[in-house]
Amino acid sequence: MRRDPVPVRRDWRDRVEALGFDFHTLDGPYWVEDACYRFDAREVDLLEAVGGELHAMCLDLVADVVRDGDHARLGLDPVAAEWVDRSWRAGEPALYGRMDIAWSGRDAPKLLEYNADTPTALFEAAVVQWHWLEDTRAGGDQFNLIHEALVRRWPEVLAPHANVHFAGCLEAAEDRVTIDYLRDTCMQAGFRTQVLDMSGIGWKDGRFVDLQDEPIDSIFKLYPWEWMRAEPFSAHLAAAATRWIEPAWKQVLSNKSLLALLWERHRGHPNLLPASHDPRDIDGPVVAKPRFGREGEGIQVMERGMHFAEHGMVYQAHAPLYRSDAGYGLLGLWIVGDQAVGVGMREDASPITGNASRFVPHCFD
């Protein structure tokens, strides 16, 4: 893997906006195409294999947590634990997720976290960088089967002829585009869809209802389970027949405590970093992560390690990210269903990737 300078499309702004990608520039550039990350086919094969194996380990972990009732170590209260167990035992399938991976291109890729509940930067990875490669031919191929995989996955997630609602914080551009795009793939899979803001969901006559008071049978929510847990309508979740996507058991995977539990079970695995709820278990520099943090919030790098544990924090050995003149590169490995199907690269001047970190396309030869 290397970062190569490449020519910028003269009309790149018009071209990405024509796709509906209207947040290409935030406080600074978000979409960057004066460079690309270039892989070779063997590296892509490796990433695909690593993603599949890590995901399978994660599913095994969920099964163990449900079997052993080991929810407290994930910070899940009894109510959340019940949702996790019920959704897992019902076999509710998941749609998608994104693993954040530290990889220099030389050593083994390392799992930093699994954004398994509400991953964004999806549209950029599935669509915008695909069109970039079509236009520029900067490389022979791209690890990006995300779109096809999503369209194929929906019928495995939903009941036949399901009417699917999509909900989230529609005033947030990135969330809105993610929802629009997923909704689009769902429609292409042959389902009827509607969209509404999370605040528009109603509770009436023992059912969640939409803005027309029609029952919500299946709903994709780009809204974290831990937030739902803290809000008034969580009182109705146990009673409602609504099917939520991602399912409630994803709370086990989107939770940074996953990292500590994975390390306990697979100590020494080449694609895991030492992780614990106690930083004294980890030698060398430590990264402290809030259990339910999002978009890099609350993450701290402790170069000299830490000597005390804080409640609600997870500690992981520091793994260097890919470095270039442009800063630090983070690899997002997209999982649809149970398979790794694509890559999205983010980079930042900081070693902590946040929601404004730049998206850079990739290709492989």
Place this chain on the structure above:
Amino acid sequence: MFRADGERRRSLEVPLLWLGVAAFIGYPVLRDSTSDRMQRNRYGSDQFSCECDYGAGACRYQGGTWVGPWYAVDAADRKAGDPGRGACRTGSGGHAGHGYTYSGASSVQQQAYRGPNGVEAGYRGGFGGTGRVRAAGS
């Protein structure tokens, strides 16, 4: 797991339906609820009072009763666009475009404003509150 050389690793095509249907606009966003307690007025068969409070476009006949739009119970929670407790009910005017006045005398129907016969406790707004102050994506 390793694949034969030459096998395609990216989508054959990435069609988007939304490019033809202007998917980015026109969504019904209920901006005024979030986690605030909500309620709406019920008027029974009294369409007149409902429309006096909110205008004809905001009243619906549903489940055998006329109902007004949802509003935040606590005035401090009300956002722009919140219809409030009702214009005639609060004495703040009434919907003159429909010929109603707070006096209760309609220039059109000569009916008296009686006000709602009950309120329905909020059944929206129980999700979404956290999303107003934090980003949901990850």
